Amino acid sequence: MSYLLGIDIGSSSVKTALLDAASGCCVGSAFYPKAEQRIDSPQPGFAEQDPQCWYECAKDAVRAAMRKADAKPADVKAIGIAYQMHGLVCVDKKQSVLRPAIIWCDSRAVPYGQAAFEAIGTEKCLSHLMNSPGNFTASKLAWVKEHEPELYAKIDKIMLPGDWLAMKLTGEVRTTVSGLSEGMFWDFKNAEPCGFLLNHFGFAQSILPEIVPTFGIQGTLTEAAATDFGLKAGTPVSYRGGDQPNNALSLNVLNPGEIAATAGTSGVVYGVTDKKQYDPQSRVNTFAHVNHSEGNPRLGILLCINGAGSLNAWTKRLLGDISYREMNELAETVPVGSDGLTILPFGNGAERVLGNRSIGAQIAGLDFNRHSRAHLCRAVQEGVVFSFMYGMEAMKETGLELKTIHAGFANMFMSDVFCATLAGVSGAMIELYDTDGALGAARGAGIGAGLYGSFDEAFRTLVKRKAIEPGEGRYTEAYDAWKKHLETALN
Numbered sequence: 001m002s003y004l005l006g007i008d009i010g011s012s013s014v015k016t017a018l019l020d021a022a023s024g025c026c027v028g029s030a031f032y033p034k035a036e037q038r039i040d041s042p043q044p045g046f047a048e049q050d051p052q053c054w055y056e057c058a059k060d061a062v063r064a065a066m067r068k069a070d071a072k073p074a075d076v077k078a079i080g081i082a083y084q085m086h087g088l089v090c091v092d093k094k095q096s097v098l099r100p101a102i103i104w105c106d107s108r109a110v111p112y113g114q115a116a117f118e119a120i121g122t123e124k125c126l127s128h129l130m131n132s133p134g135n136f137t138a139s140k141l142a143w144v145k146e147h148e149p150e151l152y153a154k155i156d157k158i159m160l161p162g163d164w165l166a167m168k169l170t171g172e173v174r175t176t177v178s179g180l181s182e183g184m185f186w187d188f189k190n191a192e193p194c195g196f197l198l199n200h201f202g203f204a205q206s207i208l209p210e211i212v213p214t215f216g217i218q219g220t221l222t223e224a225a226a227t228d229f230g231l232k233a234g235t236p237v238s239y240r241g242g243d244q245p246n247n248a249l250s251l252n253v254l255n256p257g258e259i260a261a262t263a264g265t266s267g268v269v270y271g272v273t274d275k276k277q278y279d280p281q282s283r284v285n286t287f288a289h290v291n292h293s294e295g296n297p298r299l300g301i302l303l304c305i306n307g308a309g310s311l312n313a314w315t316k317r318l319l320g321d322i323s324y325r326e327m328n329e330l331a332e333t334v335p336v337g338s339d340g341l342t343i344l345p346f347g348n349g350a351e352r353v354l355g356n357r358s359i360g361a362q363i364a365g366l367d368f369n370r371h372s373r374a375h376l377c378r379a380v381q382e383g384v385v386f387s388f389m390y391g392m393e394a395m396k397e398t399g400l401e402l403k404t405i406h407a408g409f410a411n412m413f414m415s416d417v418f419c420a421t422l423a424g425v426s427g428a429m430i431e432l433y434d435t436d437g438a439l440g441a442a443r444g445a446g447i448g449a450g451l452y453g454s455f456d457e458a459f460r461t462l463v464k465r466k467a468i469e470p471g472e473g474r475y476t477e478a479y480d481a482w483k484k485h486l487e488t489a490l491n
Contacts (some may be wrong), residue, residue: 001071003018004230004446005291006444007165009435010084011037014037014400016062017065018069021446021451027071028068052097053367073226073231082241082438088140088158091158091460100141101161104290159173160242163179175208175210176212176241177292178245178287185197185208214239214444218236221233244268245263247440248290252406252455260406270301273400303388305345305391306348307349338379340365348360352390363379386425409432420468424476430468432466433465
């Protein structure tokens with residue numbers, strides 16, 4: 001047998017999947033822990049995790065997936081890694097972790113990124129980094145340098161979460177151009193690590209890992225790791241990617257005009273372009289996509305809406321006696337526009353697309369004599385879709401074309417109303433697939449190890465569940481009304 005192993009390090013759990021390379025079928029999957037992983041917050045706005053917990057959960061999940069597939073160690077031909085983006089792991093010369101990882105949702109570094117943005121200059125940052133330094137990995141390291149100088153002096157290398165797991169598996173400290181770009185360490189104009197940002201923060205370039213291709217043999221499994229995971233020593237690690245670029249890969253989103261979307265706790269729209277353009281207002285972020293190269297640029301433009309599925313979950317708790325399926329069915333009984341009921345879904349903290357403002361979720365137009373729980377269910381879904389569209393308008397200003405939106409058949413994309421509204425307001429075809437991040441990492445491993453000769457071959461077995469074409473309806477009118485309420489709230 002020829003199986004490909006994907007490991008997806010999330011902040012809530014680590015998921016693994018075994019993919020049969022020939023059939024494209026998932027033969028075993030698992031996740032650990034069964035309850036959410038612990039996130040420590042020693043001070044308000046802090047979010048940290050112990051990297052060793054990722055390793056232990058990955059070990060348990062890999063062994064469980066192998067048991068389900070009745071797979072032998074020699075059956076696994078390559079390993080791919082997906083991981084939570086923007087985290088910071090610091091190790092010394094012995095590859096020992098020096099402090100808990102500062103993960104993506106930690107906000108302590110915001111002032112450091114903003115100060116760098118102002119000191120270096122907005123145009124220089126945006127044209128070279130494609131972003132403000134923001135709250136990304138480089139700014140997190142600046143916080144460590146100022147607040148923990150003795151610890152900082154011991155740092156040999158800094159890594160993203162996926163780089164760290166790959167190091168634990170192979171003993172090699174390496175990263176990718178895509179990874180460096182998500183940490184704000186990559187200079188797109190000069191195609192090299194960003195010297196001016198390193199100099200601004202006082203970082204030596206030697207603190208960065210060796211750069212390897214996203215797809216390719218990045219290292220091989222050590223005897224110790226093979227024993228821990230029940231795998232064969234020498235098995236190649238041949239792919240790594242941050243969670244959103246990897247989600248796009250898992251959905252075969254690789255070319256300009258293609259878009260990947262998710263609507264879990266937060267909502268993400270990730271579009272691919274070949275243009276090195278940026279949003280002057282930094283409402284969306286641009287990173288090197290997994291298949292980016294200087295000769296054939298592929299950049300991922302990322303929009304994140306914090307309050308997406310979290311609004312849907314809040315509504316379910318509010319209604320109390322209803323399932324998500326029943327909420328979707330109720331939403332279908334109400335016309336487009338929810339009879340004037342409008343919801344702004346921004347109740348999960350500051351939103352980058354709103355200029356890092358926190359305006360809170362809001363309900364407008366509520367009529368006690370007209371509106372029911374069905375209207376509420378539809379207005380929630382429309383509010384999330386319209387927030388996507390608001391962000392996608394900013395994405396279009398960077399040169400992104402809206403042609404096709406790919407998504408996994410999960411979370412809010414299981415709702416016909418949600419999909420029809422997104423297709424109707426954006427004018428894009430919505431395509432839903434049976435896949436996830438761990439399976440995407442497994443396919444990436446197959447590409448990197450040469451088991452697939454091309455992306456087309458890797459994705460020929462990807463199952464499309466259905467496609468939703470843009471339909472007629474008052475979607476644009478409803479969106480315009482929603483946007484007026486947003487503008488009122490912002491002003």
